[in-house]
Amino acid sequence: MAAEAVPKASETEGETPNDDVRVKKAMLQKAVKALVQVIAKKSANANPLFDSSSETMTLQLTLTKIPERRVDRPVIIRLPHPMYDAKSEVCFICKDPQKKYKELLLTKHPVPGLTKVIGVTKLKKNYKEPKDKRALCDSFDLFLCDKRVVEMMPKVLGVVFYKKKLKPPIPVHIKEGLEDPKLEIEKAISGTCFRLPSGPCVGVKFGRCSMPEEHLAANAAAVIATSIKLLNRSGILLQSISVQATGCPALPVWRRPAPPGSKLDLKKYRADAASSAASDTGASGISDSEITGSDITSDAGETLSTRDTVSEVDTASDIGTAGETLSEMDSEDDDVSMAKEDLPLLQGLKSKKRKLGGSAPAAAVAAPPKKAKKMKGKAA
Known part of the structure; x- marks a missing residue:
């Protein structure tokens, strides 16, 4: 053991x-x-x-x-x-012209398991749609390709081979002199x-x-x-x-x-990431719920009232004083009871009511002079 x-x-x-x-x-x-x-x-x-x-x-x-x-x-x-043997099905993607490499790999120097050779041009022409690429990917156990065309394979085969099916082709070195490539192909298989x-x-x-x-x-x-x-x-x-x-x-x-x-402080890491993103985009990295000081539980199980100062996320200039924490702002809101007269919005509404209330009775009591003369003539 x-x-x-x-x-x-x-x-x-x-x-x-x-x-x-x-x-x-x-x-x-x-x-x-x-x-x-x-x-x-x-x-x-x-x-x-x-x-x-x-x-x-x-x-x-x-x-x-x-x-x-x-x-x-x-x-x-x-x-x-x-993992693969003679019973496996292997496809080789070759450089153009396809006919020359097909004859080399399937007729002159056959490799057990290698059943199909396809050129790059034919691959682009016959397998454009994602469904065609999926069908091709599911038809073979392993894919090989010429080392000289491996750079274009991600663009030709797409996410079906490289992300979903995880079957990217293995590059194999095929010499220009068309010598026996059997050893290199068997090594890859x-x-x-x-x-x-x-x-x-x-x-x-x-x-x-x-x-x-x-x-x-x-x-x-x-x-x-x-x-x-x-x-x-x-x-x-x-x-x-x-x-x-x-x-x-x-x-x-x-x-x-x-x-x-010490271990990585995820709270500080996220705060730094939010501040850097805000500085790059020119937007504030704090949400509306944080601006109002509401209790929102973080991933670490802490509430905003127990977190660090706002200055750590570069938003101190937007909320309160630079040295003021969210917990201090919450406590001030709880301790100070504000009267309705102290609120500027209510004061404005009350002033409007006073103006309307003072003018309405005068209009109701005093009639216009023309109407008053008509009323005296009728009475006479």
Whole structure:
């Protein structure tokens, strides 16, 4: 049980950021076994027409910081037990002209599992609509592409491949001399991809849930060891490692202890973010409910009356005095009982009533002079 699945990241090149990463083999096997059981229970009542091995397992690597730049070209990690074999269906996206590469890959140097070759021009012409792209994505287990056209793949394939289905093509180096590309294609089919992300998390597939548990654990250990080396090259510190299956929660297998010191103050972080957004847009970063001083419970369980001063969110000039807190403003409103005569709005209304009240009786008593003369003539 004390055996470790992942050795030190580097023992010859001095200290590296992830030298302290240790993943116990027993913990890794336990997580894989639990996910396999969950998937088996979920697929027991599934439609038998669908592929029972479509669920995959992914290694989730959480980083302590976001990489400075994303590398679109992935690094292929060799797996001891490949996810795809001769029974899998693989599609290759080639450079134009399609006919030349189709003859090379399907006739001269056939690769087991590679069943379709499609050129970029034909791909753009026949798969414009999202429904066509979804149909293409669901028709194959794996997609490969020529290394020279990988830069245009996100625009051609769109969010269906890169965001929803998570099946971006793996670039393969095809030489101009049209030499035997079989070795490079087999290397891509038998491995998995590590892509340096634009966010704080890296996901690397390492197997299908239908594979034996010992094969999945061995693949996961190989992915962890290689991923640590790749992160060390970029100087990125690893925060945690989890194992996740399709439609299942991630199970942690290793986590770095929290650094010493105070934890991140989310209240202050959000206040700073609101003030920076307000300064950029020229609008106030405080809501109407905060202006009135009403009790609104924050995410931390605190009310506005117990929060910090308003000056921390750069709105002190808009509300009260610069050193005045919301709690002080609330207390003044409660303690001071204001008379109706002190309110300027009511004073204005009362003055109008006085003017109307003084003029109305005079108009009712005193008749106009013309009407008075007529009334005297009639009386006579």
